[in-house]
Amino acid sequence: MATAAKTLGILPRPTAATGFWSWVATVDHKRIGILYGVTAFFFFLVGGIEAWLMRLQLARPGLELVTAKTFNALFTMHATTMIFLGVMPLLAAFMNYLLPLLIGARDVAFPRLNAFSYWIYLFGGIFINVGWLMGTAAGHVPDSGWFGYANLTSVEFSGGLGPDFWTLGLLLLGIGTLVSGFNFIVTILNMRAPGMSLMKMPIFVWTILVTSAIIIFAFPSVTVALIMLMFDRAFAANFFEVAAGGSVVFYQHLFWTFGHPEVYILILPAMGIVSEVLPVHARKMLFGYSVMVFSTALIGFMGFTVWSHHMFTVGMGPVVNSIFSLTTMAIAVPTGVKIFNWLSTMWGGQIRFTTAMLFAIGFIACFTIGGLSGFMHASAPSDAQQHDTYFVVAHIHYVLIGGSIFAIFSGIYHWFPKVFGRLLDERLGQWNFWLVFAGFHTFAFPFHFLGLLGMPRRIYTYAPGLGWEFWNLLSTIGVFVLAAGILVFIANVVVTMRKPMDAPADPWDGRTLEWTLPSPPPVYNFAVVPRVHLRDAFWFHKHPEGKEQALEYGEPHPGPIHLPGQSLMPVLLALGPTVAATGVLFVRMRESFAVPVIVAGFVIALLALWGWAFEGEGGTLIEPGEGS
């Protein structure tokens, strides 16, 4: 790595290139991506342990390993953790690390905001989990379901602090997610390498663009719902107090106008990852690129037209139910188009069954099953039967594990050498895949049968003789196999990280710009930003098919490259709202020092913003050269 030359700007910014504070103050999208990845994987394990405890409890009828209240806390925190602290940030890790590399940019549009997103995500994640330290019995762990339906969450029915940790924590997380959304859209629209028109972008970039658009339009409605809930609980407002004329169905509408698009926030980037992995390991161009682009955009739009299918049993009437049935079923069209495009991409390709490829193929298989059960829910009468049974649980696990998690593992194996300069062990990788694949189906497929046998979701135990024993036991065994697969993955990472950094720049014969860089890439990404003439430009640069030049390198940048300076303001700015949220928690506890704490939070945020605005451009000048 080049040496930091000189610091620009008025106020000094931190400059340490290594050590703890260099990570706290970093604004480099690659380091932020790694921070996201490690933190999210930790939370993913926490969510997994919560799932494991639930499966132990349900292994046999009549077990009393955990109390009903703890079970409620477990299923609530499992879903909340997996969705908001695990899968979304794992995908954000890919977006952060790869987006600038994929489009030939030196960083994202707003590096400091990017760091802020991470820190507020971390604080929000901790905030939601604090209740565990206070014990589940008093209701201080969120235990009203991941949707937090009013009036399960009203003070009357949830007197503990659980829903307060949940609403305030999610509000913090939402801020970070929104900021990432703005940041990514601006980066994609404004900072592509010369010649890379929108229709020449890697498909993963397209899915990031559409996902970010969904984020900025979907998160406001849940923000409003959470604010209303918080007002009801902390300030005795009446939004969802039925006795005062409040409407709990209004909460559901607000929640699901976010909640359904959220599903696509979780799956579109996963689809993007798979769409990058498949062509590389099948050594073929992605089939139907433009159709993939339009189906992505269409799914993004249609995601907003279907929220009421989560409320078929609320009693909205046959007309509303029919309309939302139709719009929901219509989403199967662009989704099906994608599946057939992936299959066509593999058709006739020179497929290498690497671990990354296995997970990508596994994704297609599992996600298709999840899509089919989704289509069954789309029919309102059928949904009325399946509602709140394990059939729904089967569906969400097939799209979220079989979909998002498989794609994430595929992406990890694919890009690990780029990020850490070492290739993950393929032999352990195969064990990893097959254990996860077998474990996942053993654990989640029985949910279909349990659902059809009428087992309701969210029950903490059940009586014997209902025909549920076998499938529940099988499912619990599956969790152990799945967990073994995850442990193999962790072992793989540990073993690999002990090896020397010897990964080549382009281990898979890749197609996109990140593979033109050394592994890991230099801090400035591209010493010379290439001019792009074709889709998959790097591939055609290596394997020219016609006369047209695919990639073109201009003259090197004259003089050193300016990189944005490190800053402590993002972490401070993230601290402000966290302190304010703690203050609101104290309001709820009727503590006398609540208001001063809220004020302190705002003061911290203001000071951070002040520092942000006036700490100067800062930055370091780096002489490109080494390794590129």
Next chain:
Amino acid sequence: MAHHAHETNTGIDNRKLGFWLFIASESIFFACLLVGYLVYKDGYQPGAGPRDLFNIELTTVSTFVLLMSSLAMVLGVNAAQRNLGRKARRWVLVTALMGLAFLGFQAYEFTHFYHAGLSLSSSVFGTAFYTLTGFHGAHVAVGVIWLLTLLYHGRGAGLTADKADDVEVAGLYWHFVDIVWIVLFTVLYLLEFVQ
């Protein structure tokens, strides 16, 4: 942050584009709060309702002040772009003062309503009204702080052309908050009195 500004694919400055996206997102935020108000506005029994409480003349005046503040903001942005630093600074100051005046009107209105028996907990109407207008007021307050920061930024030579983008982005925010108020004023106050 600004070092990429001169060479973006769209030709639009990063911060400006980011801000338009923020505004798009905030529009949904206010739309959801407004829907909440419309769902709940008739739920004021046994307390006083909108027609008993609203002082349309007073709110018209405060709305006019906020509208005019947008004019002052435009003049400020224009002056900054023409490198008239001190003039720009003066108009930004006027904008901030008008924003403060609007907040004063709102504080008066809230106090008045509160004494007439309407509170956040008195009815769903009260809940929805204070939340919606309160969030708008909070946005105005953030805008005022922002403008004051700009004034500090422009101490000395004023808000000269090199700071024109800073002024313009603040202006985008200010106009947005103003437009939201026009919608709120129309839906909450004016339409309430349409027969």
